[in-house]
Amino acid sequence: MTQLSPKVKEKNGAKWCAALAPDLLNGETIWALVSAGRMKPVTSGAAITNARIIGFWHNGESTDKRIVLEVMAHQIRGVDFPVKAGSTSMRVMTDQGEVNFGNLHKDEVGFAHYFIDYLWRNGVDPAVAHAIDQRHKSEVAAQLAEHDYLSKRESVKVFGGALKDKWWNDIRGHAHPGELPWFIINSGSAGRLVAFEDRLLISKTGGMTSLMAGSFGGGRETTFPYSDITNIEYNGGFANGVLEVLTPSYQGTGNHYYWRSTNKARNKASDDPWTLSNCLPLAKHIYREAQPTLNELHRKIMDAKRPQVVVHHAPADPSPAPAPAADAGLADELTRLAEMHQQGVLDDDEFKAAKKAAIARQS
Template sequence: MPALSPKIKEKKAAKWSQAITPDLYAGESIWAFVNAARFKPATVATAITNARIIGFTHFGQTTDKRILLEVAGDQIRGLDFSTKGGLPHFRIQTDAGEVDFGSFDANEVDFARHYAEYLWHNGIDPIAQQAAMQQRQEAVAAAGVRNAWLRQRNAIPVFGTAMKDKWWDDISRHSRPEELPWFVINSGMEGRLVAFEDRLLISKKGFMSASLGGSRETIFLYSDITNIEYNSGFMNGVLEVLTPSYQGTANHDYWRSSGKSRNSASDDPRTLSNCLPLIKVTYREAQPMLNEVQQKIAASKRTQVIVHHASDSVQPAGPAPVTGLADELAKLADMHQRGILDDDEFKAAKGALIARMS
């Protein structure tokens, strides 16, 4: 257990330690907890480790949400515990300026000074320092990749309301390396439809999708989609992606389930993973792109016919059925008429057949 300042109880310190231990570097250990805290950013206490001084909260879900302030041991240039508003503040001087870790009780000043000065004068633990440098390099590299993606996103057509950074972040998580969406239909708080070259993504987050604190994100491969429908009233409508797993059963509108809770409304388009509530104006703007999606869906289901050219040195295993050129051409024409072969495939197959049988 780390050393505790006079105002911290062991039970509370155990909770803090459990919360931030996953955020520590390899070789980093907590020396002491100090009751210094502040409102903005909202920290609950300050930890002094063998590598840095940390202002943290135990409520966040990720490291960047838990560790809100930090100063590495080799960045400390001075300590200041002067009083402000009747209470001393735990301030660290750095080359980039002062970092205020918040106010705390006067009885804790000597305790905080002891551990902060020890870190300042003795430096960072070598193992923790190496791990910190590696983590910083990885963070810089990741930031570079993300920034490059953010710069390129400006070229992506967006239909509907303006996109927020957090929504772009959701899309980037579903993108392959160096992959950008083809276009985005944004219905704001209702969710988004994102088109890639081989798949669609419907992404919904928050209260409107009955996933408070979570999300509903569903991928639809073009080869699995049977149809895309849009059902509307005077102004509002619903875009629905149909697959063997998601069958359209009714005209999904906004008000049919208005008397039910989000999770109880089985036909509410806001909660259905394959539906996107969408105003008619936005649908019409995006309709040309959706027509191209329909073409990609059809192309993904088209039967591929491969014409093999037999080598002169290969002998048939047995007698082949006797058919004439006219019969074979008739078969190809029938396949073309039924849509199994498109125009280019039909021409190529016909040319190969005439060359082989001539």
């Protein structure tokens, strides 16, 4: 049964235990709760379990970052309750330095010292040891995976300035597990164009970017599957321009002007490239640098729109095939295939295979 310090009410104790329950390790139980709390990082109280000391935050709603501070039993090297300016704090010493769990009432000092000292001398409960070992392995695996991701991230082509970590995090939120973009065009405060293998993302998030996009504190993020893109245009002036992704939902409107809508609110400026979800204001020199890669992107878009021709070979039939009923049908089909080849819908290999199949059907 969890013991409560003299300054923890039973009602709060029950809430704290319920809030911490999902974060406890297998076999871990809460021995005691004290009101020790601090402002930075913010904590509501401290829990002493059969494995560790926890500084936690609980506001009755959020379930994020409940455990803010942690010292495992084997890390404890001492405990102190210094008094400064009339306030008593609970500080646990470790090999890496002291961990300040915040201020508590002087009447709680003896209570907290007893349970921390008991945990220090007895160590982690064997019932929890296996769970701690598994958590450690998971943490190591996660660190290795993160290191691998960051290493591979260095190989992504980035045109424009280097990306901030928060922008990488936004991009990562739109990627599949382990997926990295093919290339990125970074237009700074105007946003970013991110090219994955099968889709484009225009991201306008964070700070000045979201403010210019008419969504202060939030952002505009739009994904365009390659199969939906009809064209990518760059409408440039002397030094700046606009990169525009065209789809059936976003039709081209010619040049977008930076200053034409300066007298309008951001969300009312329908022709403002900073606001439009399919437009990225982009300096001309960055566009020139990225142009060869954008040409490769055009080829990927064409490949995504090209119909797949599947040729089925009929099994050999020992009986003689009847003569074709009408030679005109074969001629019409070959003419149609030739037109598709000329238009680029079928490449050379696909055209040869389709023509061979048509002749085989008519033979």
